[in-house]
Amino acid sequence: MADTGMKSGTEKKELVRMWLPVMGLVAVIAIFGIWSGGRIFMGDNITTIINQAFTTMMVASGLAMIYAQGGMDFSPGGVIALCSLTGVAVANATGSIVLVLPMCIITGIGCYAVTGIITVGLNMNPYIGTVSMMFLTRGIVNSVFNVRSFSSINLGIANNIWFRFACLIVIVFICWILFNRTKIGRASQAYGENQQAAAQTGMPLKKYRLIAYMFGGAIVGIATFFYLARVGNVSTSSGMNEEMNVITAMALGGMAMGGGVRTAIRCGVIGSLIISLLVNGLVVCGIAVEWTHGVRGLIFLVVVAISFVRDKGVKFLPR
């Protein structure tokens, strides 16, 4: 495209916003590729990287509309634990794995419907609803483990890497369609961009926003199913730290934390890949696993700092 005109400051900033995360991803691949002498590209390791990014990428894609509304979600870790619990419980009780996926999805939708009603219906700060949900779900899981235990399950084909990979692509694509090409996605972006203007579009905002929450819950449920396939059982540490992974991935991917029209599905996808590559690269290069937690914390800090610079005037924390 012939673009001879000069770009204004804001346009430049927007280009930076779009391409910085991609450049970050390329940089991470290049650095660890060279450092590890190409070992991170070995067949088995690629599988590991995808498996590590899997849950975060799927959950981040599912929750993108909530982030577009200007919300931030602290509950996915807890919800994954609760979905794991109900999923494993139904498998143990019926002796069959047929009901695991539906059970996970229903539990996810239920949890996010509650958060959605608190946030959308009661018009509360999204922080409150999701933090309560985090404590609520963790609380339930811990109490249940006080009185009984569960046996492992085997989810068969869901453990096949190609099947997992195909499902991940399909789910992310569905999220992309919903985010960009439906009223629900547009309403979410509009709401995050400008609440008053969104109200004056004449869309049933509350309904659409609530659907966006419930959709997010369904995707968390599906992500839990694949998580269970890999982990095989539920424990009190199921889904631990997943909320921080998702938030970090979003920020790394360049998500506008105030929500609005500059949010995108690609943010969570790119961000989760960067995290996974970083952590995996460090391990492959011989850095102790314990250190990777510290690195994650550091990345989070740097990313937030950069987001602040990029979003001058936009609050980092949700409204």
Place this chain on the structure above:
Amino acid sequence: MVKTFGATKALRGVDFVLNRGEVRGLVGENGSGKSTMTSIIAGFQKCDSGEMFLEGKPYAPANVREARDSKVAMIVQEIGTIGGIGIAENMFLGEIQNFSRGSIVEKKKLHEEAKKAFEKIGVTTIDTSRPTTSINLEDRKLLEVASAMRCDPDILIVDETTTALSQNGREIIYGLMKKQVAENKSVIFISHDLDEIIEVCDNLTVLRDGVMIGDLSKPEFEKNKIQNMMVGREIKGDYYRADYDGSHGDRVVMKVEHLYGLHTLRDVNLELHEGEILGIGGLSECGMHELGRAMFGVDIMVSGQITVNGRKISKTHQAAAAGIGYVSKNRDTESLMLQAGIGFNITIPSLEKISSFGIISKAREKQYTQQQIDALSIKCEGGQQKTRALSGGNKQKVAFAKWLGKGSQILVFDCPTRGVDVGVKAAMYRLIEDLKKNGHAIVLISEELQELIGMSDRIIIMKNGRIEGEHLRSSDLSEHDLIREMI
């Protein structure tokens, strides 16, 4: 002087001379470069090329404070104060250190100085210790005025400030301008209101598309001549509707019954007919804006009801579904999402039109957007362009296009021509006329009486939340008749 924003050339080689002791008006259509030029003079931004001289010496302020040190101050068009902090703090923003002992701010001194600054412009009613959000927009504007006047400017730039002010506030600004002239200092005055310009200015510079078109001195002022210079073509005599035929369809499309609002509305009853332009006028706080919001279900009402074809309207989605479209008087904050593309804004109320099975088709979205851009001749680079890059008039067209494209039969326009230049204004009036002919029912809420008289089939005047009077279209109707009922 040249200034470019992206592909848009806002200023291309403007020469401008300001003499001591004059009030120089600056007029031009939206996007002609008025605000750009004055903001360069006041140090808000720099020019790409060209130079400025102040009293014969080269002058190139790097920022607002440097400009103020050179005794050049500007009162901006937009809100220039910060909501979350105190009034006095706003006034001394950036120079708080002058009021500090160590790292402690001397609040008392701060408030005293702020009070003095207000007294200087003749305002004594504002308590400087209150938070800025607690005072209304008009007082916030006065706060900016007081802040600008503190440096005893030799050059005072007033950029469309008076439109936000009531008569009282305007008098204060006019008084300050007279004082400037009396002290052999100067004023640059920007306004869309030509009557005001003609009244207060000594000389006039007309800008068009970033180029200076001409200078006029007071004896040469003539409204038609100025308008022609601004738009570069003849504005026909029938700026408003030429006919005095106030007839319309008989079918009642909207009914307002015993409506009481949370703020001002008191027992409002009215009927709107097919093909009717219903003008609603009054003072700004008379409840007419609230009534407009109520018609689209934006505000909660205490009692009474609004019905369209028997269906009750109390939420915005019910209103939109019933075929009502609404353009708020606060276009930039309520009607449009400025960061979003033009297409995003235009399509958002009508997504089902461009979707199959709930999924939006990109091709149909593009086509639909282009149709609306063409229909209203919106000047833009295409549907993907950010809405914020458009001029005021074109933004307003986008807000119109939202509802016209949807096919809304009832259109509520709250101050549709506010901050819009004469060219677009005339186009809006033709559009409203065409809508009437096509059977649309239009509610035209306006603070400009000329506009109401010129366009409406029927005018309702409101006062203190009640309907005070009703007038049918007639050539005898004068502003005077309406004003009497308003106050």
